[in-house]
Amino acid sequence: MLFKTHKRFASALLVTFVLAAIAAGPAVEAQEVAVGGANATVLAVLAVTSVQDLNFGNVLQGVPASADIDVIAEAGDFQVTGAASTEVALYLQLPEFLWNSTNTDRMIISFGSTDCEVDTLITATAAAKSGNETVEDPYNITAVTLGGGGGAHLFLAGSVYPAVDQAVGAYAGDIVLTAAYTGN
Amino acid sequence: MNAAKHNPSSLKRIFRRGIFYSFLIALLPAMDILAGVLVAPPVVFMSEKGKAGRITVQNPTNAPKEITISLSFGLPESDSLGNVNIFLNDSTVTDPRSCLEWVKAFPRRLIIPANGSQVVRFVAKPPKNLPDGEYWARVVIEAQEGVAGIPMLEADDRITTKLNMVMRTAIALKYRTGDLVASLEMTGAETRIVDSKVEAMLDFTNKGNCSYVGVLACRLLDANNKEVSTFDLHLAVYRQLRRRIELPIVEGEFQAPYRVEVTVTNRGRKDIPPEEMIYGNDITQTLAVES
Numbered sequence: 363m364l365f366k367t368h369k370r371f372a373s374a375l376l377v378t379f380v381l382a383a384i385a386a387g388p389a390v391e392a393q394e395v396a397v398g399g400a401n402a403t404v405l406a407v408l409a410v411t412s413v414q415d416l417n418f419g420n421v422l423q424g425v426p427a428s429a430d431i432d433v434i435a436e437a438g439d440f441q442v443t444g445a446a447s448t449e450v451a452l453y454l455q456l457p458e459f460l461w462n463s464t465n466t467d468r469m470i471i472s473f474g475s476t477d478c479e480v481d482t483l484i485t486a487t488a489a490a491k492s493g494n495e496t497v498e499d500p501y502n503i504t505a506v507t508l509g510g511g512g513g514a515h516l517f518l519a520g521s522v523y524p525a526v527d528q529a530v531g532a533y534a535g536d537i538v539l540t541a542a543y544t545g546n
Numbered sequence: 547m548n549a550a551k552h553n554p555s556s557l558k559r560i561f562r563r564g565i566f567y568s569f570l571i572a573l574l575p576a577m578d579i580l581a582g583v584l585v586a587p588p589v590v591f592m593s594e595k596g597k598a599g600r601i602t603v604q605n606p607t608n609a610p611k612e613i614t615i616s617l618s619f620g621l622p623e624s625d626s627l628g629n630v631n632i633f634l635n636d637s638t639v640t641d642p643r644s645c646l647e648w649v650k651a652f653p654r655r656l657i658i659p660a661n662g663s664q665v666v667r668f669v670a671k672p673p674k675n676l677p678d679g680e681y682w683a684r685v686v687i688e689a690q691e692g693v694a695g696i697p698m699l700e701a702d703d704r705i706t707t708k709l710n711m712v713m714r715t716a717i718a719l720k721y722r723t724g725d726l727v728a729s730l731e732m733t734g735a736e737t738r739i740v741d742s743k744v745e746a747m748l749d750f751t752n753k754g755n756c757s758y759v760g761v762l763a764c765r766l767l768d769a770n771n772k773e774v775s776t777f778d779l780h781l782a783v784y785r786q787l788r789r790r791i792e793l794p795i796v797e798g799e800f801q802a803p804y805r806v807e808v809t810v811t812n813r814g815r816k817d818i819p820p821e822e823m824i825y826g827n828d829i830t831q832t833l834a835v836e837s
Contacts, residue, residue: 410582410689412711421705438711445817448780451622451632460707469707505630507779524705534708542632542684542716544622545780546589546759546817 408450410541414439414488416518424526431479431519437488438518440539446512449544452503454478457535460522467529469522475499477519482509488517505544582713583611583658583689590685590719591822592649592670599668599719603687605658613658614688615651615666618716619644621682621784628747628790634684634716643784645681645721648672670721678724680756680824682784684716718782722756728826729754730783730810737806737835739795744835746791746806750783756824758783760812766793766835767807768800780817781810804835 416438421427429436442450459468478500483492495517498504506514516539583605590599605611618634619641625631639646649670658664672681690712734749744766752758763778775793793806810829 407584407586408588408715408717409584410713410715412582412713415711416709418707421707423705438709440711440713449630451630453631453633457709460709469705503631522707528705530703530705532706532708534710536710536712538688538712538714540634540686540714540716542620542634543588543718543780544630544632545782546718 408442408444408541408543410539411441411443412439413441413515416520416537418520418522421522421524423524423528423530426521426523428521429519431477431517432488432491434488436519438520438537439488440516440518441484441513442506442508442516442539442541443484443513444508444541444543446508446510449505449507450514451505451542451544452480452516453540453542454500454503454516454518455536455538455540456500456520457537460533460535462529462531462533464531467531467533469524469528469533471520471522471535473500473518473520475501478503479517480504480506480514481517482506482514484509484511484513484515486515491517582715583613583687585687585715585717587819588717588817589822590668590717591722592668592720593722594672594724597670597672599670601666601668601685601687601717602663603656603658603666604663605660608660610660611658612690613656613664614690615654615656616686616688617646617649617651617719618684618686619646619682620684620716622782622787624786624788626788628788630787630789632684632716634686636686643679643681644683645670645672645719646683649683649719649721651685668719672721672723676723678726678755679722680726681721681723682757683719683721685719686714686716688712688714720757722824726756726824727754728756728758728812728824730758730760730827730829732808732810732829732831733786735808735831735833737833739804739835740792742795744793744795744804744806746793746808746833748789748791748808750781750787750789750810752783752785754824754826758812758826759815759818759823760810760826761814762789762791763809763811764791764793765807765809766795767805769803770801772798772800774798774800774804780815806833806835807831808833 418427431437461468476497478498479495481491481495592599618636619639620632620634652667731751733751736747759782762781765776766774808831
């Protein structure tokens, strides 16, 4: 019985691999095309990824709201990947206001000097950090040496301050993270 | 006996399982939908012989990306504590080594389809009688989702917020002309023991006419020449740079006094093609650590 179950699982696995190989074909080809013009330095490619937007959810007029840096659904999460053990300078451009879609009203947004954390564990999340994360001032982030996995996470919290007469609507703003190797 | 071979319902079941697992595998790249773009190579080199350069921007995600290419100026700078940062400036740049004014990128705005790539070219039109040396800029590649990040209003009486996370990668661009000299000097060095580690503060000054790009390697040695710990990092000195190095005193049978052996060389960089390296002097110095 056990032998039969193993056989079925093995057969299903085989079908899976065949289908996966068919599906992955074009993607692999695209990767090769892109790498073709990039010579041997491709291993050191630096990339910034937005894993999770900073999210305050719905806010109420006159009631400040904060995003918790330890909550996945609230903290902003940028992932920086590159060559392992290389140093990367990080620079955040943060908004002072969020604007509604008609640009007729704005809401104050602010970031405190401890609203940023950098973790060199590539698998870290806002809720599950390595324990070695460093608290940073989001306006002055210390360059980070990428971990052995070749990556780091930058987590960001903040607060919004809707006025008592804040117009209802959807407010948006940009958070810009710039990453650059310091060794080039 | 193979049960599936004789039982059509088993075959269907296996096929269904296969489809299910395939669906799970297919979901993995979709989870990467918020990823940024990849840019290679990490440094663009141009010269009087080849006034054109190029980078390849690849979108590894399953969503189109809107890419903006711009040029800024920023060098690795250090503060008094040896922290290094790069502050980009794209206006009122008066640095004589800036090539911001005479290097252009084409195209500067593009949309890269899902899993696609695009070549971006750079053309230099340097002024006449440009002194020998290296001229610098940073290529800033900004990636955003191809769809505008305007939040959806969930209800008429609510306030909702949406922070668009914009990702920028800045890579170095170097234009070279004439005879190039890479020369580095270590102008200052201090060491001290802080808690259970040795902290070395090293000051470097570039004496050449191009950036000194190399590797800084430090070894902490004990009184018997035993290696206690090591540290190395990629170094780029454009003018002056202060680096703070921390070498842990790991547990073991090590005896004070300690020494720090500092080596700087611009050989051994694997991220830059050898034909683009300007090789210069090496530095080897041993620093005593006061207990």
